[in-house]
Amino acid sequence: MKRNIIITGGAGFIGSHVVRLFVNKYSEYHIVNVDKLTYAGNLANLKDIVDKPNYTFVKADICDFDIILDIFKKYQIDGVIHLAAESHVDRSIKDPFTFAKTNVMGTLSILQAAKIYWESLPEKYEGKRFYHISTDEVYGALKLTKPLGDPNCNKCGGGPFGEEFFTEETRYSPHSPYSAAKAGSDHFVRAFHDTYGMPTIVTNCSNNYGPYQFPEKLIPLFINNICHRKPLPIYGKGENVRDWLYVVDHAQAIDLIFHKGKVAETYNIGGFNEWKNIDIIKVLIKTVDRILGRPEDADMDLITFVTDRAGHDMRYAIDSTKLKNELGWEPSLQFEEGIEKTVRWYLDNQAWMDNIISGEYEKYYESMYSNR
């Protein structure tokens, strides 16, 4: 079946994996990647698919409602996968306005454009889909009730680190300006279903890692710093727990849910893969040092404890049982395999990293870490 799909934020980390998957897998679809190319957007993430006949890139700000509506009309859009957002918690602490604008108003702008265009068609919402990508961070933070993890756990992260998990029924309780803005956008998406009958779906995913992630986030930042023997700034005591998923597994879940998910439903996406930050960092050091042929643990002394992030959420842990039971999704990669692939990718793609960390990035990095 032919479809015309907007993927917003397709030049970012997760979006580029989703665009690549859809362009390669569905030659009968036309994929329109709408991205403003903020500091986080990078067309080099899509070098391998840029010339495909079923792919179009449009540089646009999702907040520009008139432009977005024109894109819906011009490309006769019947599906939306919405990833464009400001995505970094530390930046949201410094500049919450930008997060409210892009994440809340930008989402509203795409919703309203979809509504106006789809309601103008004879078939209206039939065959249409608005899929909004959100985060587990909207649920707030879980308690670290098992600081040593579960003694029976055979996963290397050693979790779970508590009895509770985020389910689709967990009450929203965002703590950072980032998660508050994402929560606002989730509510607007559901409101468009409940008020206008728009066929929406929302998914909330745990922390992603893998190739093409902007090196302000923990894993690519630390791989690069270990490689160049720069300090590894760990917030607080490094006890905070995150639940990690390989980005390609997230993209595959998005594909499945876009096609088979039930309208108006929410699905949590995660791999039951909890790690304390300090333990992840040790794995990264060991992996980089082994691949680069450095003596074992040579770079452990790069670990540097710095002032904690304001409002730092202690633990995220996703229960993705619903997605497994209803749609049969499970992550394909074990964490050790995913981390090995990821470290090798960053080491093999130093030019990609160098392009990013020259110029503006340096100023960002200085402003983030100079006062810690």
Ligand code: NAD
């Ligand atoms: P990212 O920061 O790497 O990419 C965001 C992309 O959106 C960039 O290409 C940027 O240019 C674009 N963008 C930003 N503002 C825009 C605007 N106003 N108009 C058009 N484009 C704009 O983010 P990511 O990590 O790939 O996250 C993608 C989505 O997935 C976000 O909605 C995020 O909340 C969600 N999410 C991320 C994670 C994670 O671990 N990274 C986990 C769960 C959910």
Ligand code: TYD
């Ligand atoms: P991050 O990758 O920013 O994702 P999020 O805040 O969305 O979970 O951070 C992951 C964890 O790593 C989080 O607990 C904060 C911590 N962290 C550090 O300790 N040092 C760093 O330099 C960064 C970027 C993150």
